[in-house]
Amino acid sequence: MTADILRKKFLDFFKAKKHKVVESDSLVPKDDPTVLFTPAGMNQFKREFLGFTSGFNRAATSQRCLRTDDLDKVGKTPSHHTFFEMLGNFSFGDYFKKESIAWAWEFLTKELKIDKERLWVSVYKDDEEAYGIWKDEVGLPDRKIVKLGDKENFWPSEAKTKGPNGPCGPCSEIFFDQGKDVGCKREECDPSCNCPRFTEVWNLVFTQYNRKEDGTLTPLPKKNIDTGMGLERLAAVMQGKENNFETELFAPLIREIIFEVKNDNPDNRPLVYAIADHIRAIVFSIYDGVLPSNEARGYVVRKLIRRSVLYLRSMKTEKPYLYKLVPVVAEIMRAYYPELKARQENIAEIVLAEEKNFIATMNSSESLFRERFQGFIKKQDPEEVGIATFQLYDTYGIPLELTLAWLDKNNISFSRQTFNNELSRQKERSKSQSAMKGDVFSSPDMQYRGIICKFSGYECFSSKAKIIKIIKDNKEVKKLSKGEDAIIILDKTVFYPEGGGQVGDTGELTKGKNAFAVLDTKKSGKAILHTGKMKSGSLKKGDLILASVNYERRMDIARNHTATHLLQAALRQVLGKHVQQQGSLVTAEKLRFDFTHFKDISDEQTERIEETVNDFILNNHKVEVKQKALALAKKAGALAFFGEKYDSKVRVVSVGGVSSELCGGTHLKASGEIGIFKIIQEGSIASGVRRIEAVCGNAAYKVIKAQEQCLRSICMSLNVPQDRLCEEIDKRITRMKHLEKQLDTQTLNALSDSLEELIQGAEVLREIKLITKVIDSLDMNLLRKNIDLIKSKTKSSIIALGSVVGGRAMLVMGLTPDLVVKGLDAGAMIKDIAQIIGGSGGGRADFAQAGGSKPENFNQAFEKLRDIIWKI
Numbered sequence: 001m002t003a004d005i006l007r008k009k010f011l012d013f014f015k016a017k018k019h020k021v022v023e024s025d026s027l028v029p030k031d032d033p034t035v036l037f038t039p040a041g042m043n044q045f046k047r048e049f050l051g052f053t054s055g056f057n058r059a060a061t062s063q064r065c066l067r068t069d070d071l072d073k074v075g076k077t078p079s080h081h082t083f084f085e086m087l088g089n090f091s092f093g094d095y096f097k098k099e100s101i102a103w104a105w106e107f108l109t110k111e112l113k114i115d116k117e118r119l120w121v122s123v124y125k126d127d128e129e130a131y132g133i134w135k136d137e138v139g140l141p142d143r144k145i146v147k148l149g150d151k152e153n154f155w156p157s158e159a160k161t162k163g164p165n166g167p168c169g170p171c172s173e174i175f176f177d178q179g180k181d182v183g184c185k186r187e188e189c190d191p192s193c194n195c196p197r198f199t200e201v202w203n204l205v206f207t208q209y210n211r212k213e214d215g216t217l218t219p220l221p222k223k224n225i226d227t228g229m230g231l232e233r234l235a236a237v238m239q240g241k242e243n244n245f246e247t248e249l250f251a252p253l254i255r256e257i258i259f260e261v262k263n264d265n266p267d268n269r270p271l272v273y274a275i276a277d278h279i280r281a282i283v284f285s286i287y288d289g290v291l292p293s294n295e296a297r298g299y300v301v302r303k304l305i306r307r308s309v310l311y312l313r314s315m316k317t318e319k320p321y322l323y324k325l326v327p328v329v330a331e332i333m334r335a336y337y338p339e340l341k342a343r344q345e346n347i348a349e350i351v352l353a354e355e356k357n358f359i360a361t362m363n364s365s366e367s368l369f370r371e372r373f374q375g376f377i378k379k380q381d382p383e384e385v386g387i388a389t390f391q392l393y394d395t396y397g398i399p400l401e402l403t404l405a406w407l408d409k410n411n412i413s414f415s416r417q418t419f420n421n422e423l424s425r426q427k428e429r430s431k432s433q434s435a436m437k438g439d440v441f442s443s444p445d446m447q448y449r450g451i452i453c454k455f456s457g458y459e460c461f462s463s464k465a466k467i468i469k470i471i472k473d474n475k476e477v478k479k480l481s482k483g484e485d486a487i488i489i490l491d492k493t494v495f496y497p498e499g500g501g502q503v504g505d506t507g508e509l510t511k512g513k514n515a516f517a518v519l520d521t522k523k524s525g526k527a528i529l530h531t532g533k534m535k536s537g538s539l540k541k542g543d544l545i546l547a548s549v550n551y552e553r554r555m556d557i558a559r560n561h562t563a564t565h566l567l568q569a570a571l572r573q574v575l576g577k578h579v580q581q582q583g584s585l586v587t588a589e590k591l592r593f594d595f596t597h598f599k600d601i602s603d604e605q606t607e608r609i610e611e612t613v614n615d616f617i618l619n620n621h622k623v624e625v626k627q628k629a630l631a632l633a634k635k636a637g638a639l640a641f642f643g644e645k646y647d648s649k650v651r652v653v654s655v656g657g658v659s660s661e662l663c664g665g666t667h668l669k670a671s672g673e674i675g676i677f678k679i680i681q682e683g684s685i686a687s688g689v690r691r692i693e694a695v696c697g698n699a700a701y702k703v704i705k706a707q708e709q710c711l712r713s714i715c716m717s718l719n720v721p722q723d724r725l726c727e728e729i730d731k732r733i734t735r736m737k738h739l740e741k742q743l744d745t746q747t748l749n750a751l752s753d754s755l756e757e758l759i760q761g762a763e764v765l766r767e768i769k770l771i772t773k774v775i776d777s778l779d780m781n782l783l784r785k786n787i788d789l790i791k792s793k794t795k796s797s798i799i800a801l802g803s804v805v806g807g808r809a810m811l812v813m814g815l816t817p818d819l820v821v822k823g824l825d826a827g828a829m830i831k832d833i834a835q836i837i838g839g840s841g842g843g844r845a846d847f848a849q850a851g852g853s854k855p856e857n858f859n860q861a862f863e864k865l866r867d868i869i870w871k872i
C-alpha cells in the first residue's frame with residue numbers, strides 16, 4: 001500500500017467520522033514564536049486546544065513537519081528524518097479516550113487490515129482508564145498492554161515534574177511487532193525494549209490536565225485528543241520494509257543518487273539516505289518561503305544543502321547535483337502536492353545557486369586558509385587557530401577535516417579543545433533559538449478567545465455595529481472616557497484588519513458626539529481589534545455605534561493593492577514564470593513586492609514592467625471577486641502566496657484576463673482607478689530575491705511632479721529650454737574636461753621651472769640622489785606627473801613628493817629605472833613611511849603612493865626615508 005493511498009485512507013476514514021479535513025499548515029508556523037519549524041500536527045491547532053472557536057471540534061490532517069534535533073542520526077537509522085508527514089486526528093473538547101482508541105484500532109485492523117496479533121500497545125503507568133479500554137473494549141490480552149512512565153508516555157515528556165505549564169496528559173502508543181527474529185531476540189522483549197523489534201506506529205495523546213505554576217495538575221474542563229502517526233513509518237510497515245528509505249517515498253531519489261555517484265558501495269548507504277532525506281526538507285522549506293541564508297530558519301536550509309554537497313563530494317561528485325533531485329521530489333509528492341510541479345524549476349534554481357556558492361567557497365578554500373592562517377605560521381597560537389577554524393566551519397561551512405589537512409601541511413598547531421568549546425557554544429545558541437520559548441501553550445490574547453467577528457467591509461465603508469468588548473491595559477473595562485487608549489471589539493465590522501500584506505484600516509467609531517479614533521485594525525484569531533483613542537465623550541460596552549472607515553486612505557490602499565497584483569502579472573510577463581511572490585506590503589503611501597529572480601534587472605526591463613502595468617491600467621480591466629474551493633482555484637491557475645495559509649474556501653481576485661490571485665484584501669472595481677503606476681525603487685534584498693517599490697494614483701503624480709520641478713530648476717540654472725537640456729549638459733561636460741586638462745598643463749609648466757631647482761638641490765646619500773618636497777594642493781594625478789617629469793630628467797634618484805588636500809596627507813614616491821634594476825622597491829619603502837603620516841600605502845617597485853591623516857609629519861617621514869636609504 002503506497003503512502004498516497006495511506007494518506008487518503010486516513011483522511012477519508014476520519015472524514016467519515018465527522019472530522020474536518022484541514023490542509024497541512026506551512027512548515028513555517030504563523031504567529032508561533034515557540035518553534036522554528038512546524039514539528040507536529042497539533043501545532044496549527046494550539047488556539048483550538050485553548051478553547052478558541054473555529055467552527056469545528058474534530059479535525060484530521062496530514063501535516064508536513066520538519067525537525068532537526070536528530071540531524072546526526074538521519075540516514076544511519078531506519079526511521080529518523082528531518083522532513084516527514086504526520087497523520088493526525090484531533091478532538092477539541094469533543095470525543096475522548098474511548099473513541100480515540102477504538103478508531104485507531106479500527107483504522108489499523110479493519111481499514112489497513114494489519115494482523116491484530118502483530119499490534120501491541122503501551123499506556124501511561126497510572127492511566128487505568130486507557131488500560132481498561134484496551135483490555136475490555138478492544139480485547140487486548142494483559143501481556144500486550146505495557147505500562148510506561150513519565151518519560152515515554154506523558155506529553156509533553158516529563159511535563160508532570162519538569163513542566164512546561166499548560167495542557168498536558170498521558171498518552172498511549174501503538175506498536176507493530178516486526179517478529180521474533182528481529183532485534184534482541186529475548187523471550188521477554190516487549191515495546192519497552194530499545195531493540196528494533198517493536199516499531200512505534202501511532203501515538204495517542206489524551207490532553208486532560210492543566211499544569212499550573214506550582215506544578216499541580218488540575219483536570220481540564222474540555223479535554224482534547226491529539227494523535228500523530230508518521231506516514232513514512234506506516235508506509236514501511238505496510239510494505240513489509242524495515243527501513244523507511246526502502247519505501248516509494250524515497251526509492252526514486254536513492255536510485256537517482258546512486259546512478260549519479262556511480263558507486264553502490266554499502267558503506268555509502270547512510271550518506272545516500274541522508275541526501276534523500278535532506279532534499280525533501282530543502283524542497284519543502286523553500287516551497288514554504290524559507291530561502292537559504294544565515295538567519296535561523298534560512299540557516300537550517302543552508303546547512304542541509306551544505307551537508308548534502310559534502311556527502312556528494314565524499315562520494316566524488318563535485319559538480320552541483322542536488323538541484324537535479326528537485327523534480328524527483330515533486331514527482332514523488334505529486335498526488336498530495338500537485339502545485340510543487342509548477343514551482344520545481346524555481347526551487348531547483350534556488351538550490352543550484354546555493355550549491356554553486358558553496359562549491360566555489362570550497363574550491364577557493366586554499367586562499368581563504370592562507371588569508372586566515374598566514375600569521376600563525378611564525379607565531380603559533382593554537383587557541384586563536386581553533387577559533388578561526390570554527391569560524392570557517394560556521395560561516396563558510398568549510399569542513400573541519402579540510403582545514404586540519406591544510407594546517408598540518410603548513411605546520412600550524414590547532415587546539416581541538418577550543419574548537420569543541422566554540423562548537424558546543426554554537427549548539428547551545430541554536431538550541432535556545434529553536435527550542436520552545438516559554439510554555440507550549442501561551443497566548444497573550446486569551447481575552448479574545450471564543451469571539452467571532454465578521455468583516456463586512458469589502459463593499460461598504462460604514463455600518464452600524466455593537467461594542468461587545470473594551471480592553472484597556474490588557475484588562476476588560478465597561479466604559480471609556482476622553483483621552484483613554486483602548487482596543488474595541490465589535491460584533492461585526494467594516495474595518496479591514498491587517499493581513500495578506502495589507503495594512504489595517506483607520507477611521508472612527510461614533511455615537512452622536514462621542515467618538516473613538518481607530519488608529520489601527522488587527523486580527524486575533526477570529527476577533528477583529530480596533531486599536532485607538534477616545535477623542536471626545538465616552539463609550540461603553542453594549543453601545544450601538546457607527547463604524548466609519550477613512551475612505552480616502554482605504555482607496556489609496558486599494559489602488560496599491562490592485563496594482564500589486566498587476567505588478568506580479570507584469571513581472572511574470574517580462575521576466576518569466578519563475579517569478580514567485582516572497583512577500584508584500586501594501587500601505588496607503590506605497591506598495592512593496594518581493595519576488596524570486598536570479599539575475600539583475602536592466603533599466604529597460606524595469607521600464608517594460610512599469611509600462612506593462614500602466615497598459616493594464618489604461619485598459620481598465622474589471623476587478624472580479626469569486627469564492628471558490630481551494631483545490632479548484634489552484635487548478636484554474638490562481639496565484640497563491642506560499643507564506644500564507646488558506647482555508648478550504650478561498651477568495652479569488654481577478655483583474656480582467658491578466659491576473660488571478662488568492663487574496664483576502666480590499667480592491668478597486670476596475671484597474672483604471674489606479675490612475676498611474678510608478679516604480680520608485682528596484683534592487684536585490686537577498687540572494688535570488690529582489691524588491692520593487694512603487695507608488696500609484698496621487699502619490700505617483702506627486703513623484704512625477706517633483707521630478708518635473710527638479711528638471712525645471714536645472715533648466716533655469718543652466719538657462720536652456722528643456723528640449724535642449726541633454727545637449728547642453730554634454731556640451732558643458734566636454735568643456736569642463738577640456739578646461740581641466742588646460743589647467744593641468746599650465747600648472748605643470750609653472751612647476752617645471754621649480755622642478756629644475758629641486759633636482760639641483762637634491763641631497764646625495766650613498767650615491768643616491770634624494771629629492772623631497774611638499775607642494776601645496778596638488779592632486780594625486782598631478783603629483784604622479786611631477787614624479788614622471790623628474791624621473792625623465794635625472795638618474796639614480798629617489799623622489800618623494802607630498803601634498804595636503806582637504807586636510808589629508810598624500811605622498812607619492814618614484815624610483816628611476818637604474819635603481820629598480822638594482823632591486824630597490826618603492827612599494828616596500830613606502831609601507832614604513834606611510835605609518836608616520838598616519839595611514840597606509842603601497843605600489844610597484846618604480847612608483848608607490850600613500851595617504852594619511854597627519855600632514856604635519858611629512859618632515860619626519862622624509863627623515864625615515866633617509867634612514868631607510870642609509871640601511872640599503
Ligand SMILES: [Zn+2]
Pocket residue numbers: 183184185186189190193194195196197
Ligand atoms: Zn528487544
Ligand SMILES: [Zn+2]
Pocket residue numbers: 500561565661662663664665
Ligand atoms: Zn492581494
